[in-house]
Amino acid sequence: MIVILKPGTSQKEIDTLSDSLIKQGVQVNPVIGTDLIILGLVGDTSKIDPTQIEANRNVTKVMHVAEPFKKANKMFHPKPTVIEVNGQKIGGDSRLALMAGPCSVESEEQIVGIAQEVKKMGANFLRGGAFKPRTSPYAFQGLQYEGLELLMEAREKTELPIVTEIMSPYDIETFVEKVDIIQVGARNMQNFELLKELGRTSKPILLKRGLSATIEEWLMSAEYIMSGGNEKIILCERGIRTFETYTRNTLDLSAIPAVKNLSHLPVVVDPSHATGKWWMVEPLARAAVAVGSDGLIIEVHNDPANALCDGQQSIKPHVFGELMEQIKLIAKAVGREV
Amino acid sequence: MIVILKPGTSQKEIDTLSDSLIKQGVQVNPVIGTDLIILGLVGDTSKIDPTQIEANRNVTKVMHVAEPFKKANKMFHPKPTVIEVNGQKIGGDSRLALMAGPCSVESEEQIVGIAQEVKKMGANFLRGGAFKPRTSPYAFQGLQYEGLELLMEAREKTELPIVTEIMSPYDIETFVEKVDIIQVGARNMQNFELLKELGRTSKPILLKRGLSATIEEWLMSAEYIMSGGNEKIILCERGIRTFETYTRNTLDLSAIPAVKNLSHLPVVVDPSHATGKWWMVEPLARAAVAVGSDGLIIEVHNDPANALCDGQQSIKPHVFGELMEQIKLIAKAVGREV
Amino acid sequence: MIVILKPGTSQKEIDTLSDSLIKQGVQVNPVIGTDLIILGLVGDTSKIDPTQIEANRNVTKVMHVAEPFKKANKMFHPKPTVIEVNGQKIGGDSRLALMAGPCSVESEEQIVGIAQEVKKMGANFLRGGAFKPRTSPYAFQGLQYEGLELLMEAREKTELPIVTEIMSPYDIETFVEKVDIIQVGARNMQNFELLKELGRTSKPILLKRGLSATIEEWLMSAEYIMSGGNEKIILCERGIRTFETYTRNTLDLSAIPAVKNLSHLPVVVDPSHATGKWWMVEPLARAAVAVGSDGLIIEVHNDPANALCDGQQSIKPHVFGELMEQIKLIAKAVGREV
Amino acid sequence: MIVILKPGTSQKEIDTLSDSLIKQGVQVNPVIGTDLIILGLVGDTSKIDPTQIEANRNVTKVMHVAEPFKKANKMFHPKPTVIEVNGQKIGGDSRLALMAGPCSVESEEQIVGIAQEVKKMGANFLRGGAFKPRTSPYAFQGLQYEGLELLMEAREKTELPIVTEIMSPYDIETFVEKVDIIQVGARNMQNFELLKELGRTSKPILLKRGLSATIEEWLMSAEYIMSGGNEKIILCERGIRTFETYTRNTLDLSAIPAVKNLSHLPVVVDPSHATGKWWMVEPLARAAVAVGSDGLIIEVHNDPANALCDGQQSIKPHVFGELMEQIKLIAKAVGREV
DSSP states (O other): OEEEEOTTOOHHHHHHHHHHHHHTTOEEEEEEOSSOEEEEEESOOTTOOHHHHHTSTTEEEEEOOSOSOSTTBGGGOOSOOOEEETTEEESTTSOOEEEEEOSBOOOHHHHHHHHHHHHHHTOOEEEOBSSOOOSSTTSOOOOTHHHHHHHHHHHHHHOOOEEEEEOOGGGHHHHHHHOSEEEEOGGGTTOHHHHHHHHTSOSOEEEEOOTTOOHHHHHHHHHHHHHTTOOOEEEEEOOBOOSOOSSSSBOOTTHHHHHHHHBSSOEEEOHHHHHOOHHHHHHHHHHHHHHTOSEEEEEBOSOGGGOSSOGGGOBOHHHHHHHHHHHHHHHHHTTOOO | OEEEEOTTOOHHHHHHHHHHHHHTTOEEEEEEOSSOEEEEEESOOTTOOHHHHHTSTTEEEEEOOSOSOSTTBGGGOOSOOOEEETTEEESTTSOOEEEEEOSBOOOHHHHHHHHHHHHHHTOOEEEOBSSOOOSSTTSOOOOTHHHHHHHHHHHHHHOOOEEEEEOOGGGHHHHHHHOSEEEEOGGGTTOHHHHHHHHTSOSOEEEEOOTTOOHHHHHHHHHHHHHTTOOOEEEEEOOBOOSOOSSSSBOOTTHHHHHHHHBSSOEEEOHHHHHOOHHHHHHHHHHHHHHTOSEEEEEBOSOGGGOSSOGGGOBOHHHHHHHHHHHHHHHHHTTOOO | OEEEEOTTOOHHHHHHHHHHHHHTTOEEEEEEOSSOEEEEEESOOTTOOHHHHHTSTTEEEEEOOSOSOSTTBGGGOOSOOOEEETTEEESTTSOOEEEEEOSBOOOHHHHHHHHHHHHHHTOOEEEOBSSOOOSSTTSOOOOTHHHHHHHHHHHHHHOOOEEEEEOOGGGHHHHHHHOSEEEEOGGGTTOHHHHHHHHTSOSOEEEEOOTTOOHHHHHHHHHHHHHTTOOOEEEEEOOBOOSOOSSSSBOOTTHHHHHHHHBSSOEEEOHHHHHOOHHHHHHHHHHHHHHTOSEEEEEBOSOGGGOSSOGGGOBOHHHHHHHHHHHHHHHHHTTOOO | OEEEEOTTOOHHHHHHHHHHHHHTTOEEEEEEOSSOEEEEEESOOTTOOHHHHHTSTTEEEEEOOSOSOSTTBGGGOOSOOOEEETTEEESTTSOOEEEEEOSBOOOHHHHHHHHHHHHHHTOOEEEOBSSOOOSSTTSOOOOTHHHHHHHHHHHHHHOOOEEEEEOOGGGHHHHHHHOSEEEEOGGGTTOHHHHHHHHTSOSOEEEEOOTTOOHHHHHHHHHHHHHTTOOOEEEEEOOBOOSOOSSSSBOOTTHHHHHHHHBSSOEEEOHHHHHOOHHHHHHHHHHHHHHTOSEEEEEBOSOGGGOSSOGGGOBOHHHHHHHHHHHHHHHHHTTOOO
């Protein structure tokens, strides 16, 4: 950690601050020049709160140098984490995780039908929303518990592990029992109470990046879950909020090599929610694989125009099939398999 | 609602879409030109999901014209809402709501001491965090239930109503019993499960704007609570996330006249969290009153350099006192009282 | 164009506005419901200034439906534009344009050496800065006219066409004479005087997207040049400014399919400036090709640690060579050639 | 300047880097811990290019500690700069600079009429566009040289100094001769060639902040002009680009105290362009004065609905008059005069 002081800070003030830091268990190395006074803190700085140091009126800025996350940090865990879900693996050099399915579970016929189609075309996970976070309280909120049952039925018929979003801590037990990967949506990425409780389970968690979350904050949310004991985190980039309005959000594909550089956790990409446009899903899915993603999560619907939600970003099964063919070639170029 | 179709859409396709919309209970008025085909939907469009229409491959764009919120909408409720809390009023032309106190409750001495000081200087509400949403799982998480007890003690001694943040739906009953205004933090603005449950209480809610929430999404979150039956919402602007890094967030003061134009709900401003810098609190608090805010929520700490959190953005009681003097003059210029 | 009026606007006010619009040569179709009053304008709306209509106090919003650009618009020019530069082609299904070279031209040895190396590895254009837009007036501003001469020498030795940035309208004649593709930098994307003058030349222009330019504004800047008579525009996505600070800017790869959908102009990607990190160039270059870019522009330097600028984002020639191998496979997956 | 190295960098590599830095004339102080290796650079670091150091593969990050601007820096020039324009003063504790007038100069009658009205109501400068930067090449581009003549006429009749925007370096001589304050628009904030040439004049420059410019970049653009010899810079905050679309841009009022903390230059606020909505001008103008701005620049038009541009953000003269009354009270609260 580095503390930058205002030029002109007196030796006495420097000493007082240094002493208080030394008491917190670190070694303080001052570098003093005319227009530069810094204190380099060496040792275990993890307990030191930078905002507290910044409250000192002589301090200009405090920077942490070591990343603030530990369990998610590649430095202390250089080997990529591989997560196993009902025989499927995600991360490392496993084959790509291809999660496909409708925005919302709507009926048995719909979810089983789509599951069978996407499986045939190469998907190895089934996604589908039972509980839906909607901006409007008046919009369709999902089939909820009934949706979970239908997902389980689709799993039984296809053997695809199921991924679905949790919205309330009250439902954790039910999800642990019925679901294979529990998804935390972008809007709940910093719902710390939910994260803490999920940390006490041993289910794989798909953690979506918040709409305005930095990469560091996203990894800190993973750290919340991991610090509770559950290290099975799959990160998911799904677009960030920017000034551009042509797409719903801006898919940040730079986040993939960034995460690979900072962490050992697997990371997948959701091109459907990022763009909000079905005709952009294909090119961005290809790009996601080319950039090094460990997988994709894609909305597929048999009848997008009558989907109960997000039809505008869903592709039809046959388009998903064509995409899988393109993905195969690209995966090969980056040393991965489909 | 307006549906914009691709130029060249055939009459048959227009008819099919129109019919499906008419079945949803609206009247469809087409406007057809060479490079413009629009359908103007007249009637109750609140049940129509725009993303579903956008899934039609002939549709370029769907726009709602009427605001998607109803209970929060000024159009249907032109008189400003005034919320009463233990004898204090917020909104309309009531005197300004001046909420002050430490980031975190730390001890009885601290919270009672600060409460007494800020009251003397003009504050009419006490703020203080018991449950703290922290980016890092390793940072101080607040005194929690003990913090609530200390806040109640400070209330007993000063008669200031207390405002504090809730983080988990499990705590709603406790908060309803012990707290005067329940704060929903920026990170939980779209924690829809929490909003729904708060909608079933009758406590005033201070709803902070999410870091990347549009004004419309913020009002939709208010609508979530209101649609459950609780209409006592106080909005709180606390800065949005932008590219500028000199301040922690960018305080969006335009949001105040925007909210006043769209809604009848009261809105206050938090200059402390927005800027993250104690020396910016004063000027931005003045600006907030000048722009028409119904109040302020400000971090005040007797010893910022030793605060357990966010000391860098806390002002000392005597600075708060000076600010109150400036505020008095500005409030007068905009027809308000302190 | 669509004009949305406030609910409650009187028939007389609607008529007055309609009449003034009809006088501007368009047909006005009103759609009137209780909470929806819109005027659909049919005909040539290109001369109508939406901000002027918005000045009418009964108007809530004005939206253009047709894109405001014409010459750049795919609708009126469905075939992709292919630009020929000294025998090399860019756009359509031509082989990928691979532009490589140092941030700054530094010496004859440096630029000729790099040019020969990148050519050998597959580059078909040489990039190199002679005039450098630097945030600081105290930073190295480029070799300027001498740099142009050195670029010409490198071209003579390698036959690679040269791409370099113009900063002042005074230099247009010189650039037209000496350079093959004139680059307009991100900071000058809305330097309208420069654009107008470039519109009077017949040189190919590489138009970089501004740091905070929407896709529509970017295409409007292309339109500025095209409306002057020069239709040889190559668009270049180079990252937009967002809240994320891990990368210098956020590469917006969604912009590639968006541009392909809206315009017939070719578009290339600059992963070096977008990320500001050399180790991100490879994965993002791969992703750019996978998403459908017509080419890449990449900083390559033989000795990044001693480069006079932007060494942190330059890759070495042998890394460029490896990248070319990966690109070949990915290009094939999307039906392109290297 | 601080250089942060990767943990594990060898002593030999540290020495090599240190030596190369020492050769550039600075003293290097290493702080070495297990997970922290930093080099503190003491001395004149202004010639050292951080991106060049970052190109070293052992370097994680380079931070400048001293601000990169000097002439604009308050540290070396603590007294606020006061700029005199035809007897009017801007900055320090001078009375507020109140610049008002139409977006575009349209006719003699219009500009003289508005000038007389705003003067009567308290304006002490006349603004008006002769050359207009328009997103579309097909939109009205201003009366240009004729517009300058009309502005001069209005000045003759009212004695108000005139502020108008320059778009091309070719016009500098004309502007120096005819205009009192030369405005550099947001889109040209980093048109470095224009800035350099303006640095060679001695005219006051109103430098608008770019739509996505950080405060530091904005001050660096001021530094460009100042480094050429012209230190008469008036900064102008006019809104930044964010995700919020309700307003055209987001007025960043935090920038005012930030600039006051970093620089001695005066700074004014343009609420008209920031919001793009006439009914937001009043509250935000009040807030700008309350936050500590040295003045305002406001669009006033006698007939907004027929203005040739930006009518939607122009207020009528009588509204400007009412605003002036409110401003008087607020100015007093912050120790300023109108």
